Amino acid sequence: MASNKTPQDPHGFDPEIRQIEQQIVEFFAEKSPEFTGRHPIIATVMTYFDTRRSLTQQDLRKLTGFSAGTISKSVRQLMDMNVVTKETIPGTHKHVYRMEKLPFTSARYFGGTGKLLEEMEKELKEMKETLDTHAEEMKDLEGYRKIYTTITQLLELISTAPLFMALIDEEIGKFTKENK
């Protein structure tokens, strides 16, 4: 997905290093959609943050060859995902986007995931309650059974999330201790 044209490197990376970096970017752009469903553009932009940590939208345009609109949408999504933060460059109206830590080691990222799951659980429970309350009147309506089944299965899945998060805390905790 990334453009092969490398007009100039925003951080002055050596061409041989840049080539290695491009191979890494292409690997994630190809494999992330296949295994995780992540969009190839998001995977591309995210990988540049993995290696560079701090980038402006202009830097990203130079590195990827994507349009200004595509880059703007991508950094917006990465901020919503708690992967990067935005700062204003002092004395300018320009913004720099930073990835403090790799998402899979970042409390901010997992905190966002935990919050999302809590919100989902709350909303799904509310939906289930409404369906239960009106079961008699709704049961023969088209889609009632399917909607009910989907909600029940999602609630079951979410109930396993605390265990998953605890395991991540434990294993990533070892990682942060090992690196202190």
Place this chain on the structure above:
Amino acid sequence: MENSKPRLIEKKLRTIEKRLVDLLTKAGYLKGRSRKFSEITAHIYIHQEVTQKLLRKLTGYSLGTISTALQTLEKQGVVHKHSDPDTHEYHYELDGTVSQTVFRSLRDIQQFLYQMKEFFRGIEAKLSHPHLSNKKGYENIRQFLDELDIVIPAHERVFQRFQSIVSDAKPKQEVQ
């Protein structure tokens, strides 16, 4: 007036369906998927079996967008397609339940972690050429590789332990 209550109930159910689609779409978006792809997936989770025509009616997206999303989902093993003998139209069916689909995706991530390890072994070999160590940008790639060296095994352990705990718990739940 007599018809207004059933209409209200029907409206309530459709509102819940829309909230469910919106919720699943948001969850997909926050995992780095496109909104369109996430919305199409949400409808498949609910309907379990769809046609391109039905997805077009439900989402309003172009047939090209729908077809691309379905191809990706087929490749991921989330849906499988079969042709209707009467209409010759393709039907896309969710492969198992929503829970089974999610647990299968955890296995896919383990496979992804394995492929990452293999790929980065090659990258490590390329980066180990001594003449590269003082080149600009070397430290960035080195730091990323060092972090992955720890993060990948940590995640492998998480997925193995999670699957083992969940599969141990399942037979007990079924007995109850």
